[in-house]
Amino acid sequence: MTTLRLSFDRIRKQLASIARHPYFGFLAFGSILVVLRLLAIGGVIPNSLMKSLVITMIYAIIALGFSLLLGYGGLASLGTAGFVGLGTYFIGHFSGTLGYPFAATLLISLLGAIVLGAIVGFISLRIEGMYLAIITLGLSEILREVFKSFTAFTNGVNGLGFRDFALFGLPVSDTAVDFIVIFVFILIILGTLNIIKSPTGRALLAMKNSDSAAQSMGIGLMKYRLLAFILATIYAVIGGLLYMMDQQFSIPTTWSLDFSLNILAAVVVGGAQSITGIILGTFMIFGLNMTVLKEIAFFREYPDATWIVSGLLIILITMFYPGGLIRLIQAIRFWLVKTGKKLKRKWRIHRYGEDD
Amino acid sequence: MAKMIDSLLQGFRLHRLNRLRDQRSFLENYLPILVKAIRDREARRTALWNERAEAALRGPAILADIATPALAAEKQAALAKIEERYRWRFKALAQSKKRALERSADPAVETTFAHRAEELESRKRQTLTKCALRFETPLERSQSDLAAAKEAYRLKSEAVQAKAEKRLTLEKAKADRSVAAKTASYESKIALLGNKIEAVRGVLIARRSADADSMMPEDVLLSVRNLSMRFGGLLAVDNLSFDVRKGEIFGLIGPNGAGKTTIFNCITRFYRATAGEMLYRKNAVEVIRLNDYPVHDIIRQGIVRTFQNVELVWELSILDNLLVAAHTVYRTGFFGQLFHTPKLRREEEVMRAKAFSVLNTLGLLPYAFAIPYGLPYGILKKIELARTLMAHPRLIILDEPAAGLNDKETEELAVLIKKIRDDYHATIFLVEHDMGLVMDVCDTICAISFGKKLALGTPAEIQADKLVRSAYLGEES
Numbered sequence: 141m142t143t144l145r146l147s148f149d150r151i152r153k154q155l156a157s158i159a160r161h162p163y164f165g166f167l168a169f170g171s172i173l174v175v176l177r178l179l180a181i182g183g184v185i186p187n188s189l190m191k192s193l194v195i196t197m198i199y200a201i202i203a204l205g206f207s208l209l210l211g212y213g214g215l216a217s218l219g220t221a222g223f224v225g226l227g228t229y230f231i232g233h234f235s236g237t238l239g240y241p242f243a244a245t246l247l248i249s250l251l252g253a254i255v256l257g258a259i260v261g262f263i264s265l266r267i268e269g270m271y272l273a274i275i276t277l278g279l280s281e282i283l284r285e286v287f288k289s290f291t292a293f294t295n296g297v298n299g300l301g302f303r304d305f306a307l308f309g310l311p312v313s314d315t316a317v318d319f320i321v322i323f324v325f326i327l328i329i330l331g332t333l334n335i336i337k338s339p340t341g342r343a344l345l346a347m348k349n350s351d352s353a354a355q356s357m358g359i360g361l362m363k364y365r366l367l368a369f370i371l372a373t374i375y376a377v378i379g380g381l382l383y384m385m386d387q388q389f390s391i392p393t394t395w396s397l398d399f400s401l402n403i404l405a406a407v408v409v410g411g412a413q414s415i416t417g418i419i420l421g422t423f424m425i426f427g428l429n430m431t432v433l434k435e436i437a438f439f440r441e442y443p444d445a446t447w448i449v450s451g452l453l454i455i456l457i458t459m460f461y462p463g464g465l466i467r468l469i470q471a472i473r474f475w476l477v478k479t480g481k482k483l484k485r486k487w488r489i490h491r492y493g494e495d496d
Numbered sequence: 497m498a499k500m501i502d503s504l505l506q507g508f509r510l511h512r513l514n515r516l517r518d519q520r521s522f523l524e525n526y527l528p529i530l531v532k533a534i535r536d537r538e539a540r541r542t543a544l545w546n547e548r549a550e551a552a553l554r555g556p557a558i559l560a561d562i563a564t565p566a567l568a569a570e571k572q573a574a575l576a577k578i579e580e581r582y583r584w585r586f587k588a589l590a591q592s593k594k595r596a597l598e599r600s601a602d603p604a605v606e607t608t609f610a611h612r613a614e615e616l617e618s619r620k621r622q623t624l625t626k627c628a629l630r631f632e633t634p635l636e637r638s639q640s641d642l643a644a645a646k647e648a649y650r651l652k653s654e655a656v657q658a659k660a661e662k663r664l665t666l667e668k669a670k671a672d673r674s675v676a677a678k679t680a681s682y683e684s685k686i687a688l689l690g691n692k693i694e695a696v697r698g699v700l701i702a703r704r705s706a707d708a709d710s711m712m713p714e715d716v717l718l719s720v721r722n723l724s725m726r727f728g729g730l731l732a733v734d735n736l737s738f739d740v741r742k743g744e745i746f747g748l749i750g751p752n753g754a755g756k757t758t759i760f761n762c763i764t765r766f767y768r769a770t771a772g773e774m775l776y777r778k779n780a781v782e783v784i785r786l787n788d789y790p791v792h793d794i795i796r797q798g799i800v801r802t803f804q805n806v807e808l809v810w811e812l813s814i815l816d817n818l819l820v821a822a823h824t825v826y827r828t829g830f831f832g833q834l835f836h837t838p839k840l841r842r843e844e845e846v847m848r849a850k851a852f853s854v855l856n857t858l859g860l861l862p863y864a865f866a867i868p869y870g871l872p873y874g875i876l877k878k879i880e881l882a883r884t885l886m887a888h889p890r891l892i893i894l895d896e897p898a899a900g901l902n903d904k905e906t907e908e909l910a911v912l913i914k915k916i917r918d919d920y921h922a923t924i925f926l927v928e929h930d931m932g933l934v935m936d937v938c939d940t941i942c943a944i945s946f947g948k949k950l951a952l953g954t955p956a957e958i959q960a961d962k963l964v965r966s967a968y969l970g971e972e973s
C-alpha cells in the first residue's frame with residue numbers, strides 16, 4: 141500500500157511538472173476549442189456562436205503578428221488591413237479563380253508577405269514612430285485601391301467569392317475549415333511563444349527599449365526591423381487565407397483603416413506583450429458583440445450600439461489598466477487570492493478565537 | 497592580385513578559426529551541465545530506491561515490533577498531526593463556550609461544556625491509541641511467534657538491503673559510465689578541435705603579413721590615431737592620439753564638455769569620425785580598422801560598452817537581460833528558435849550557466865529573477881557591468897561608471913573593475929569624471945580638454961602635471 145502511495149506521489153509530481161510547461165495552457169485551450177466545435181456538430185451549442193469564435197481566432201492570429209511588431213519591436217503600423225486583404229485575394233485568385241493547388245497558393249502568399257514585409261521594414265529604417273504609421277496606412281490604402289481596380293485579380297468592388305475549397309484534391313467542408321483554423325491558431329500561438337522566449341524575442345524587446353543599447357549588444361536594427369515586419373505580414377497574410385476559407389468572400393471595403401485600428405485596439409487593450417492578453421483583447425473587440433451582445437434584445441434592435449460598448453470598454457481599460465486586459469486579469473486573480481485569505485482568517489477568528 | 501588572394505585566404509582561415517573556437521567553447525561549457533544532469537538523475541533514482549526499500553520493510557517491521565528509525569519518525573508525525581487537529585478542536589470548543597456564556601450566565605452551560613471537553617479529550621485519547629496501534633503488531637502472539645517474526649524481519653531486511661545496495665551500485669555504475677563516456681567523447685572532440693585550431697592558427701601566423709605588426713606594436717590593443725570629430729562649427733575632438741595596452745585599465749578624463757563621450761562614441765562607431773583612424777588588435781594575427789565596421793558589429797570584435805544612463809530591457813528579468821547581452825554568442829538560426837530545437841535549448845542552458853556565474857562574480861545572484869524596475873541605482877549599474885561580460889569581451893569600455901554612485905558604491909566599483917580585469921582577462925577603458933576612482937584604479941590616464949590631449953601618463957604623473965592642474969583648477973574655481 142505504501143508503495144502505491146509512493147507511485148501516486150510520483151505521478152502527481154510528474155503531472156504538475158507537465159502542467160507547468162508553458163505550452164500546457166494553450167494546448168488545453170486548443171482542446172477546449174476542438175471540444176466546442178464537436179459540441180456544435182452535436183447541436184449542443186449554436187453554430188452561430190462557433191462561427192463567431194472561429195472568426196475571432198483568425199483575427200487573433202493577425203493580432204499576434206501585430207503584437208510582435210508593436211509590443212516587441214516597438215514599431216507602429218496601420219497597414220494590417222491591406223496585408224490581410226492581400227491574403228484573401230491570393231487564395232481567392234490562385235486557388236479559387238485559377239484553381240492552383242493550395243501548396244502553390246501558400247508559397248506565393250508567403251513570398252508575397254516576405255517581399256512586402258521587407259519593403260515596409262526598409263522604410264522603417266529611415267522613418268520612425270508616427271510617420272511610419274502614416275506611411276504604412278498609405279501603403280494599405282494603395283493596396284485597397286489595387287483591390288478595387290485590378291478586377292482580373294480581385295473582381296473589384298463587387299467582391300471575390302471563394303467556394304469549393306480543396307486540399308490535396310479533397311473538398312474541404314465548412315466544419316473542416318473550422319478545425320483547420322483551430323489547428324493553425326494553436327500552431328501560431330506556440331510558434332509565437334517560442335519566438336518571444338528565444339534570442340529573437342529578447343532582441344526585439346531590446347530594440348524597443350533602446351536602439352543604441354541594442355546595437356551595442358550586436359543586435360542589427362536592419363535585421364530585426366525587417367524580421368518584425370516580415371513576421372507580422374506573414375501572420376496577416378495567413379489570417380487572410382483563413383478568412384477567405386471561412387467567410388468565402390472578400391470585398392475591398394472590409395480592408396479599410398477601421399480594420400487596422402481594430403487590430404491595434406485589440407493588441408493595446410489586451411496587453412501588448414502577453415499572448416493570453418491579446419487573445420482576450422481580440423475577443424473583446426471582435427468576439428464580444430458577435431457572441432454575447434447580439435443575444436441582448438436592445439442590441440438586436442440597434443446593432444451599431446455594440447461599437448459604443450466596445451469603445452467604452454477600450455476607454456475604461458486603457459484608463460484604469462494601461463497594461464491591458466491581462467493586468468486586469470492579474471489584478472482580479474490577486475484580489476481573489478487576497479480576499480480568500482482574508483475570509484479564511486475571519487472564519488478562523490470566529491471559530492477558534494484570536495490567535496495565541 | 498596574389499596579395500588579394502592571400503588576404504582572402506587569410507580571411508577564410510580567420511573565419512574558420514573563430515568557428516572552431518566557438519564550437520570548442522560551447523563543448524567545454526556544455527560538458528559540466530551534462531554531467532550535472534546525469535548526477536542529478538542518479539541522485540533522484542537513488543532516493544527513489546531508498547524510499548522503496550523502506551516501504552518494503554515497513555510491514556515486516558511492524559509485525560516484528562521493531563521501531564526502525566523510519567517507522568518511528570512516521571509514527572511521531574502521525575501522532576503530532578492528531579494532536580494538532582485536536583488542539584484546534586479544543587480552541588473551537590473554548591470559543592463556543594465563551595460565546596454561550598456571553599448569551600446566558602446559566603451555570604448549566606459550564607457543566608455542559610465541561611462534559612463536552614471531557615468527551616473530546618477521551619475521543620482524542622482513543623484516536624491516539626488507535627493511531628499508535630497502526631505501528632504495532634495487532635496480533636496476540638507467543639514469544640516464539642514474535643521471535644519468528646523478528647527473524648523474518650532480519651532476513652527480509654538483509655534481502656532488501658542487499659537488493660537496494662545492488663541497485664544503487666548499478667545506478668552509480670551506470671551514471672559513472674555515462675559521465676565517463678560523455679567526458680571522454682567531449683574531451684576527444686575538444687582535443688580534436690584544439691588540434692585543428694592549432695593547425696589553422698599556425699598557418700595564419702606563418703602567413704601573417706608584416707603589415708599587422710608594422711601598424712601596431714604587439715602589446716597594444718587599441719590605437720587611436722589623429723582622431724578628429726567636428727559637429728558643424730565645433731571641433732569636439734581635435735587630432736587626438738593615444739594607445740591602450742593589453743590588460744591595462746586606461747582612464748580618459750577631462751572637464752565637462754571636453755569631448756570624452758564623443759571619443760567614446762567614435763570608437764564604438766555611434767559617431768562617424770571626421771578624420772583619423774582607430775586600430776584594434778582583434779587577435780594574435782589580425783589588426784582591424786574600427787572605422788570599417790558598423791555599430792552592431794563592434795561587439796563581435798570583442799569590444800563591449802556600457803551606457804552612462806543605465807539602458808536595460810525593463811520588461812525582462814536580470815537573467816534575461818544578461819542573455820540579451822549574449823546575443824552574438826548564439827549560433828541557432830531563426831528557424832531553430834521558432835521550433836525551439838534541442839540545439840537552442842542546449843545553448844540556452846550554457847548561456848544561463850554563464851549568466852549565473854557572472855552574476856555570482858558580481859554578487860548579483862539574489863536579483864537573477866527580479867525585474868529591473870525599482871532596483872537601487874547601484875545595483876542597476878552593476879547589472880550593466882555584468883552584461884559586458886557575457887560576450888567574450890577583450891576591451892570593455894565604461895562610460896562614467898561612477899556617475900550617480902555614492903562614495904561607498906564607488907569604492908566597491910573600483911574593486912569590481914580590477915576583479916573583472918583579472919578574472920576575465922579583459923582590458924578596460926574608462927571614461928570618467930570622478931577623479932578619485934580614476935586615480936585609484938587606472939594604470940594609464942589620458943587627460944583632455946576641449947578635445948585636445950593635455951597629458952598622458954601614470955596617475956602620479958597626471959596629478960603632477962601643470963596643464964592638467966590648471967584645467968581642473970580652472971574649472972573648479
Ligand SMILES: Nc1ncnc2c1ncn2[C@@H]1O[C@H](COP(=O)(O)OP(=O)(O)O)[C@@H](O)[C@H]1O
Nearest residue numbers: 727730732750751752753754755756757758759
Ligand atoms: N551629437 C552632437 N551634436 C553636436 N554637438 C555635440 C554632439 N555631441 C557632443 N557635442 C558637443 O561636443 C562637445 C563635447 O561633448 P562630450 O563629448 O559630451 O563631452 P564630455 O563627455 O567630456 O562631457 C560638447 O561641446 C558638446 O556640445
